[in-house]
Amino acid sequence: MSADKFSNPVVRWIDHRLPIFSFMDHELNEYPTPKNLNYFWNFGSLAGISLVIMIATGIVLAMSYTPHVDYAFESVERIMRDVNHGWLIRYIHMNGASFFFIVVFIHIFRGLYYGSYKAPRELLWILGVLILLLMMATAFMGYVLPWGQMSFWGATVITNLFSAIPFIGDSIVTLLWGGFSVDNPTLNRFFALHYLMPFLIVGVVILHLVALHRFGSNNPIGIDVSGPQDTVPFHPYYTIKDFFGLSIFLSLFAAAIFFFPNFMGHPDNYIPANPMQTPAHIVPEWYFLPFYAILRAVPDKLGGVLAMFGAIAVLFVLPWLDRSPIRSGNFRPLFKIFFWVFVVDCVALGYLGGMPAEGIYVVLSRVATAWYFLHFLVILPLLSVIETPKPLPQSLSKSVLGGAAMAGAASAVKEKVR
Amino acid sequence: MAKTQTLEKGETESHVGRRDFIVVATYAMAGIGAAAVAWPLIDQMNPAADTLALASIDVDISKIEVGQAITVKWRGKPVFIRHRTEDEITSAQSVDMGDLKDPQTDDERVTNPQFLVMVGVCTHLGCVPLGQKTGDIKGEYNGWFCPCHGSHYDSSGRIRKGPAPLNLEVPPYQFASNAVIKIG
Ligand code: HEM
Ligand code: FES
Numbered sequence: 001m002s003a004d005k006f007s008n009p010v011v012r013w014i015d016h017r018l019p020i021f022s023f024m025d026h027e028l029n030e031y032p033t034p035k036n037l038n039y040f041w042n043f044g045s046l047a048g049i050s051l052v053i054m055i056a057t058g059i060v061l062a063m064s065y066t067p068h069v070d071y072a073f074e075s076v077e078r079i080m081r082d083v084n085h086g087w088l089i090r091y092i093h094m095n096g097a098s099f100f101f102i103v104v105f106i107h108i109f110r111g112l113y114y115g116s117y118k119a120p121r122e123l124l125w126i127l128g129v130l131i132l133l134l135m136m137a138t139a140f141m142g143y144v145l146p147w148g149q150m151s152f153w154g155a156t157v158i159t160n161l162f163s164a165i166p167f168i169g170d171s172i173v174t175l176l177w178g179g180f181s182v183d184n185p186t187l188n189r190f191f192a193l194h195y196l197m198p199f200l201i202v203g204v205v206i207l208h209l210v211a212l213h214r215f216g217s218n219n220p221i222g223i224d225v226s227g228p229q230d231t232v233p234f235h236p237y238y239t240i241k242d243f244f245g246l247s248i249f250l251s252l253f254a255a256a257i258f259f260f261p262n263f264m265g266h267p268d269n270y271i272p273a274n275p276m277q278t279p280a281h282i283v284p285e286w287y288f289l290p291f292y293a294i295l296r297a298v299p300d301k302l303g304g305v306l307a308m309f310g311a312i313a314v315l316f317v318l319p320w321l322d323r324s325p326i327r328s329g330n331f332r333p334l335f336k337i338f339f340w341v342f343v344v345d346c347v348a349l350g351y352l353g354g355m356p357a358e359g360i361y362v363v364l365s366r367v368a369t370a371w372y373f374l375h376f377l378v379i380l381p382l383l384s385v386i387e388t389p390k391p392l393p394q395s396l397s398k399s400v401l402g403g404a405a406m407a408g409a410a411s412a413v414k415e416k417v418r
Numbered sequence: 419m420a421k422t423q424t425l426e427k428g429e430t431e432s433h434v435g436r437r438d439f440i441v442v443a444t445y446a447m448a449g450i451g452a453a454a455v456a457w458p459l460i461d462q463m464n465p466a467a468d469t470l471a472l473a474s475i476d477v478d479i480s481k482i483e484v485g486q487a488i489t490v491k492w493r494g495k496p497v498f499i500r501h502r503t504e505d506e507i508t509s510a511q512s513v514d515m516g517d518l519k520d521p522q523t524d525d526e527r528v529t530n531p532q533f534l535v536m537v538g539v540c541t542h543l544g545c546v547p548l549g550q551k552t553g554d555i556k557g558e559y560n561g562w563f564c565p566c567h568g569s570h571y572d573s574s575g576r577i578r579k580g581p582a583p584l585n586l587e588v589p590p591y592q593f594a595s596n597a598v599i600k601i602g
Contacts, residue, residue, distance in 0.1 A: 153545065157566065160544040175460075179469045180493035181539075189463065276489060276496045278545040280565055296567055301542060301583050357567050 027213055032231035033238050034219035036400045040114075041217060041238075042245035043107035048205065049246060050100040055198050057093040058142075065145065067191035069184045072147035073272045091261040097139050098264045099253050101287035104132060113339055115327030116218040122319040124211040127204055129315045134201045136288070141194040143285055147187065148269030153282045155182045155190070161295075164302040181275060221399050222327030223392055230396040281356065289353030290346055294372065296357045297365035307369065314376045321376055324384035331390040335383050342375045474602030476594060479533060487550045489538060492601050496538035496546050497589060498562075499599075502573065507531050509560070510574035517578075520585045524574045527588050535599065536575045537589050540564040542582035547571060562586070 006012050006021060015021040064083045066075040079086035108128070111117055117125035144155045159176050163169040178185030216225060225231055232238075256263065264286055268279045284292050291308050298304035314321075329336045349368045355361040393399035477490050479499060487500040502510070510524040511531075528534055538546050542564065548554040549562035549571075557563030557570035559578045564571075569580030576585040591601040 153566075157543040157545065160542075163543075174465065175463050177465075178463055179465045181495045183469075183494045185463075185466070185469065275494055276491065276546065278564075278566060282545070282566055296581075299581060301581055304581070 027209075028239075029233065029235040031213070031234040032216065032225070032228065033234050034217055034225055034396060035230060035232050036219050036221065036396060037217060037238070037241075038220050039245065040106070040110040040220075042242055043103050043110060045242040046103045046245060046249050047100065047107055049249075050096060050103055051198065051201060051205065054093065054096050054100060055202075057089050057096060058195070058198065060089055061093055062195065065191075067145065067188050069147060069187055069273070072145060072187060076146040088257070091257045093142075094265065095253065095256045095261060097142065097285075098287065099249075099256070100135065101139070103249070104135065105287075108132070109343065111218075112342075113329045114218055114220060115222055115322070115324075115329065117319045118322070118325075118327050119319070120215050121211070121218065124208060124214075125319060126316055127208040127211060129312065131201055131204050131208065132315075133312060134197055134204065138194060138197040138201065139285065139287070141190040141197070143269075144187065144190045145194060146269060147273045149271045149273055149279050150266045150269040150282065152182060152273035152275065153278055154284055155186065157282065158284075159186075161305045161308075164305040166302070183275075218327060219396065220328060221330060221393055221396065223396060223399075226395050283354050286350070286354070289351075290349035291353070293349040293353030293365045294369045296353070297362070297369040307373075311372060314373065318376065318380075322380040322384055324387065324389070326389045326392070331392055332383070332387055333390065334387045335380075338375065338379050338383065341371075345371045345375070474600060476598055476600050478598055480597035482533075484532075486552075489550050490601075492537075492589065497601060498534070498536050498538040498550060498575075498586075500534045500550075502532055502534055506560070506573040510572060513572065513574075513576075519577050520583065522574075522576060522585055527574050527576075527585070529591075529593060533599070534573075534575060535588065535591050535601070536586040538562075538586070540566065540569055540582055541577065541584040541586065542567055542569050542580070547586075 005025060006015060011021050061079065064075060064079050064086065066072055076090070079090050081087075083089075111125065111128070140154070140158060144151045159173055159182060162172045162176065165172060174180070176186070177183065178189060216231075219225075266283065266285075271279075283289070291311055294311050295304045295308040298307045324332065324335070326332055329339055345368050348364070349372065352361055352365045352368060357365075472493065475490065475492050477488075477497075477499065479488075479501070482488055482499065482501040484501050485503045487498060489496045489498055491497070500506075507524070513524075515521045515523070524531065527536070538550070540547050543566065545564050545566035547557075547562035547564040547569070549556040555563045555565075557579075559570050559572035561573045561575060561578075562571040563569070564580065564582065567581050569582035570578050571582075571586055572578050574585075575588075577583070589601055591599050594600045
């Protein structure tokens, strides 16, 4: 049946032998998608496009970049000044990392609010958390490459985290460095890994999409699609919506690149790395700040490191912490409140991570860190027991047509129309 | 019972157990083989021979005035050499061991009490503490202060306050003469 779908004989000849066109038609064209997706569902495709932008600009940057402690900083300056369009390519890559994280963070909070991690999408969620981890590692190593002061000291502090591991910690750090400090061997291997990891991300993204297409997208009311009346084909409905979202994303991205290219960076990274002097105030890139705040909130070295990794680890088990059968936060009055408190908590952690670890900031970081874990380990499991959810709509299309959450109201409207 | 029919005379079911053993042994051999192949690929990341060879330096300390300090580079890391004042020496020696997170007497940390030699790398997460230059913040114990996450070291380089778990490391060194020390 699928062979007759294509009128072009070349396409038909190929598709008969290699069903790539059928595959694309199935997954990107006729793919049935819930009718009621809102704009938060744009961020998945935006993340995918960000990844492509990062790989494309990264590969061309690598053509002019030199991974050696004596040349790295200058090769990046040369890219900025002398290489044709080098400034543009580097600014896209540099700001692209920030935009990628913005998009992925929104994508994750979308999942948190609408319960997209719940059955049967647990593995889809876990693969997503894995992508986040790989992205963090990639961005961390990328930030080391220009070999400025923040590159060097960021690399030093983060690699030293592993020295907190009992017994084998120091050997692991030496293994990571390839020497006795962050030095040329470190820069070399970070470049090799920074080149490799985005392609690993591509691999996990493919698995993520396979898992997604198994049951299809979740949706703002979180109830299952019950039949064709609840869905529309992906193309043209969601392709056009994704393109519209993309045009807005690219406008903001371009504004950053052309008008505030260094806004999200740190000026000290334009000072060449100096292993003999630490800058007065070292901070990681903004997207690591919440985790950095958690690291510093715990007064013990190993404890801090465990808490920081724990902050991500807890996301892996989230599907088994929130036992409520209701997916969407729209129908969970208590959950909704705690969700927004949690968002504020994460923003607060981000702010505190950028402040010096002194006085009131330390106290606030501890409160915010405690709340972060409390939210996942106590509040969510508890809510799934004590909360009384609001009544769910009977079907997805009724909720779309009726507008209201109540199934009764929706059908009443329909009666009137008839 | 097809299985029992194929048994030779005198054999019992137990040869199924023997087959299990072969399977396990095969997996084990494959595992050992994989580990043997992986090891060079991982171990290449450890310090290379030439990196290890850069292991020692000679430093002239005769020009350091009392109360001054110099920073030299050893194995890519800063090494602090401080010519301590009498005050600094007495205060370092008079500390009660009970007050220390990583108890060590000042004597254990120096060869000649006038010269304190240590790796200038914070034992928390590796920043270089302040306190070498005149005018630097020296922290609450008049030694060194790490600005990264706020660790305070005393005039013997011992951790007194903050997240760092250990005293600043004393590298292996010896006095080659009165004026020169060999580090490493
Ligand atoms: C997941 C995708 C990626 C992320 C999140 C990422 C992130 C980063 C970051 C944050 C920087 C530092 C930018 C700066 O401050 O200068 C960087 C630099 C760099 N990246 Fe990537 N990157 C990605 C993919 C790639 C790929 C596929 C390559 C291909 C080789 C690449 C090559 C480079 C090079 C050569 C630099 C150094 C030049 C520079 O600093 O601008 N990146 N990357
Ligand atoms: S690195 Fe010195 S206090 Fe953290």
